[in-house]
Amino acid sequence: MSIRGLIFDLDGTLVDSSLDFEQMRREMGLPPESPLLESLAKMSAADAERCHAILQRHEGAGAERAVLMPGVAAFLTEAATRGIRCAVFTRNGREVARRTLERLGLRFEIVVAREDAPIKPDPAGIRAICKSWELSPDEVAMVGDYRFDIIAGRQAGVKTVCYAARRTAAEVESWGADFCLACFSAPETFWKWARHPRVGSI
Ligand SMILES: [Mg+2]
Incomplete structure (x- = not known):
């Protein structure tokens, strides 16, 4: 078919979008190669909020330079x-x-x-x-x-x-x-x- x-x-x-996933992980305090969204889902509300802001900053910049x-x-x-x-x-x-x-x-x-x-x-x-x-x-x-x-x-x-x-x-x-x-x-x-x-x- x-x-x-x-x-x-x-x-x-x-x-x-030239996203630097390792840089995001460093800023979030995550181990190398850990899946970002899955890691965020397991965080406390305060950590998740901080890391969502990091993610959104990187993704927003990526959208502008893609x-x-x-x-x-x-x-x-x-x-x-x-x-x-x-x-x-x-x-x-x-x-x-x-x-x-x-x-x-x-x-x-x-x-x-x-x-x-x-x-x-x-x-x-x-x-x-x-x-x-x-x-x-x-x-x-x-x-x-x-x-x-x-x-x-x-x-x-x-x-x-x-x-x-x-x-x-x-x-x-x-x-x-x-x-x-x-x-x-x-x-x-x-x-x-x-x-x-x-x-x-x-
Ligand atoms: Mg892809």
Whole structure:
């Protein structure tokens, strides 16, 4: 069954906000590589408030300096030409996502932010988008640059696409996405795959 809907991660996939996650963790007093949102959820109210302010300051600055990943605008135009619907599912806050997309001139019929659904890797946001589109998971792919995107997609039963421009071969391999997109600027093999997607076709 051909792909009729694409759900994109935002930061690191459609855009580069140059967020320094390790700097955020240092400011929050969190150990390296700990997941930010999950860590915040476990904090006392006072700590969570302090750390939310740090997160919002960094994300707000990221929204103002974000740039499109190469080839994204043309890729989205091509998707529209092919009648493929597009949505965003992000762990960012709603206002940050809205500001980022508006600044960069991107429009999506659906944007699911962290206030709108359980955060990735929870698949609920993906299921909600499929339902809203009235598409079966078979006809939809989740496109993202991190393992949470791939896990969420797999759990929702959609196809998974790893945007791998900044990922190591080992990371991409271990996440086991159905398709590996090296670059939005050279999408020919992706469009071919999207017409006849096969699971595990990397
Ligand atoms: Mg990302």
